[in-house]
Amino acid sequence: MAYEAVIGLECHIQLATRTKMFCECPVEFGAAPNTNVCPVCLGLPGALPVTNRAAIDAALRLGLALGCDVRAESVFARKNYFYPDMPKNYQISQYDRPLCEGGTLPVVMAGEERRFALTRIHAEEDTGKSFHPERLGDRKISRVDFNRAGVPLLELVTEPVLREASECAAFLTALRRLVRWLGISDADMEKGQLRCDANVSIRPPGQTTLGTKTEIKNLNSIKGVEKGIVAEIARQTAVLESGGRIEQATLLYDADHDKLAIMRSKEFAHDYRYFPEPDLPTLVTSDAWRADARVRLPELPWVREERLIADYALPPYDAAVLTEERDLSDYFEELARGVPPKTASNWLMTEGLRHMKENGWDVEGWRLRMPVGAFATLVQKVEAGELTGTLAKQALATALQEGAAIDAVLARPEFQVRSSSDDLLPLVRAVVAEHPGPVSQYRSGKLQTIGFLVGQVMKMSNGQAVPQTVKQLLESELARLE
Ligand SMILES: [Zn+2]
Numbered sequence: 001m002a003y004e005a006v007i008g009l010e011c012h013i014q015l016a017t018r019t020k021m022f023c024e025c026p027v028e029f030g031a032a033p034n035t036n037v038c039p040v041c042l043g044l045p046g047a048l049p050v051t052n053r054a055a056i057d058a059a060l061r062l063g064l065a066l067g068c069d070v071r072a073e074s075v076f077a078r079k080n081y082f083y084p085d086m087p088k089n090y091q092i093s094q095y096d097r098p099l100c101e102g103g104t105l106p107v108v109m110a111g112e113e114r115r116f117a118l119t120r121i122h123a124e125e126d127t128g129k130s131f132h133p134e135r136l137g138d139r140k141i142s143r144v145d146f147n148r149a150g151v152p153l154l155e156l157v158t159e160p161v162l163r164e165a166s167e168c169a170a171f172l173t174a175l176r177r178l179v180r181w182l183g184i185s186d187a188d189m190e191k192g193q194l195r196c197d198a199n200v201s202i203r204p205p206g207q208t209t210l211g212t213k214t215e216i217k218n219l220n221s222i223k224g225v226e227k228g229i230v231a232e233i234a235r236q237t238a239v240l241e242s243g244g245r246i247e248q249a250t251l252l253y254d255a256d257h258d259k260l261a262i263m264r265s266k267e268f269a270h271d272y273r274y275f276p277e278p279d280l281p282t283l284v285t286s287d288a289w290r291a292d293a294r295v296r297l298p299e300l301p302w303v304r305e306e307r308l309i310a311d312y313a314l315p316p317y318d319a320a321v322l323t324e325e326r327d328l329s330d331y332f333e334e335l336a337r338g339v340p341p342k343t344a345s346n347w348l349m350t351e352g353l354r355h356m357k358e359n360g361w362d363v364e365g366w367r368l369r370m371p372v373g374a375f376a377t378l379v380q381k382v383e384a385g386e387l388t389g390t391l392a393k394q395a396l397a398t399a400l401q402e403g404a405a406i407d408a409v410l411a412r413p414e415f416q417v418r419s420s421s422d423d424l425l426p427l428v429r430a431v432v433a434e435h436p437g438p439v440s441q442y443r444s445g446k447l448q449t450i451g452f453l454v455g456q457v458m459k460m461s462n463g464q465a466v467p468q469t470v471k472q473l474l475e476s477e478l479a480r481l482e
Contacts, residue, residue: 003202003240005233006210007168008119008160011175012153013185014126014193015058020150021125022049022092022280027152029191033145041125041150043088048279051076055152058184059099059123060285060293062154065182065300068103068121073284076123076277085128085144093155095274098122099283105158106302107174109167111316113302116171117159123283126151129192148192160199160210165229169222172196174302176222181301181326189221196225200232202240211236212246216253217263228253231260304329312341321349327363331372338376339383347379351393355400370399374406381410390463391415419466421473424457427465428473431456432481442478450474 017027023040039047063070077095099122104115128149132142156175162168176194179185187194201213216232219225231253236246250263299307301323308319308329322332322345331352335344352375356366378396381387387395387410399409409415418424431453432439442449450471457470 001204001241003233003237004205004207005163005165005229006160006201006203006213007162007165007229008199008213009156009158009162009168009171010197010199011156011158011172012126012195012197013062013156013175013179013187015055015152015154016183016185016193017052017054017058017152019052019054021052021055021123021152022150023047025150028147029193031147033143033147036147037149041087042146049092049277051280051283052152056099056123056283056285057289057293058152058182059121059154060290061182061297062156062179062184063100063103063121064290064294065178065297066100066103066105066118066121068100068118070100070285070290071097072287072290073097073282074099074122075282076280077274078277079124080273081271083127084142085130085146085149087128087146087149091125091127092277092280093124094122099285105171105174105178107167107170108302108305108316108320109170116167117161119157119159121154121156124153124155125149126153160201165226165233168196168198168229169226172222172225177301177324181298192220195220198225198229198232200229200236201246202233202236212248214246214249214251216251216260219253219255221255224253224255227255227258228260231258235260298326301326308332312336312345314341314345318342318345318349321353325363327367331363331367334372335376335379338373339379343379343383347375351396355396359400369403370396370406374399378406378410385466385468387415387417388458388463388466390458391417394463414462414464416464417466418461418464419469421469424461424465424470424473425477427457427460428470428477431460432474432477439478439481443481450478 019025020027020041023038025036025038025041028036040049060070074094075097076092078090079093079095080090082089098120101120103118105118106113106115126148128144128146130142130144133140134143158171162171176187179187185193189195196219198216198219199213200216201211203209203211214232214236216228219228232251239246252261252263254261305319305323308314308322309316323329332344332348335348352366355361356363378392382389382392395406395409395415398404399406435453435456438449438452453474454467454470457474458465458467
């Protein structure tokens, strides 16, 4: 029997604040272990937490961007459990009065916008990190690094509205784009800055009650999320089809070996003995603060994506690529002031993104080497027929490689176009003489053979000939042979 899957996601977003959630320790990836710690984040007796306003401001902006209801007064709660990488034996989180509730994340899938409903977003602190087991001589040892303990986290929980693994991957991709767009997190999944747990259950189609769910923990890549959910749906289907029952459980997914392992039976909320955090006051976000946070929101990525389609008549695919990053859409819109939009999009998406990828540059790195004005000049010359596409691409590569200005490169003799008939006619005649086969095909009516001959002349001219001129010269030369 085919089953329908019901999936909810819990996403943890590490905030790119300067300091931790409740102390002044720096937030820094890759620092020497246990160097960014203090009495507060180590949970030493008598140390008192103070809420990081920048982290709450980031949470507000995310909540407002997603259309959540933001609570004017929310409450931090202690979540009690024992874990070796959590020095206090409790985590400061939010429970029954979280900062944000409701809202939706718009996700464009196959050209169609869908909105996935959210349950809540709450603020909390991250735990430390364990490394185990390692071998030290003949002993097995575990290590723990508390640098991450107390790093600001947002937990975003969806309603169980996702049905397919591919939707979950699209959801996470859209969430990652949004938090980077807002500048609140680098959301690098490999560094654990964006993590995802998935709650999965299955049911026969048409059934409205939910099946027993399992939770897959700590999925750390978008591909891993998708594959892990596919594996868990298959596992649950096999259990039900062999007459078994799904047990509530927490699972780990090993993406390298495509294997699920049952980690522990799932805790229930009452196991955590939540109670309001006595060391922190009620978290108050004033009307003024919320209004100000709303004003500081940039144009949101899905709004900009729609606008690029409407204002520049771009195909949806181009708009999606160009709004993957805010810097990239900024660069595009600046370029489109001097170059026809679709041409600007083509050059940026092919040549621009290729050079960025090959050199490991972000958009800012690209902009430093290729300011919008310089790139526009290059493309305008091609548009005006003063430069061939091939030459322009070579000039661009040369300028980037040498760190030279594009104008200086374009002034070199090898980047001048050759458009005079006197100059090109000898090349045309040589190509006609060298390729009797295609020439006779052309003369017997296969007119598309001209493309091959033009290509040969272009090659002989090192890409400097103007293709339209070459084509005209070839046509009259071939007509002359009659
Ligand atoms: Zn600290």
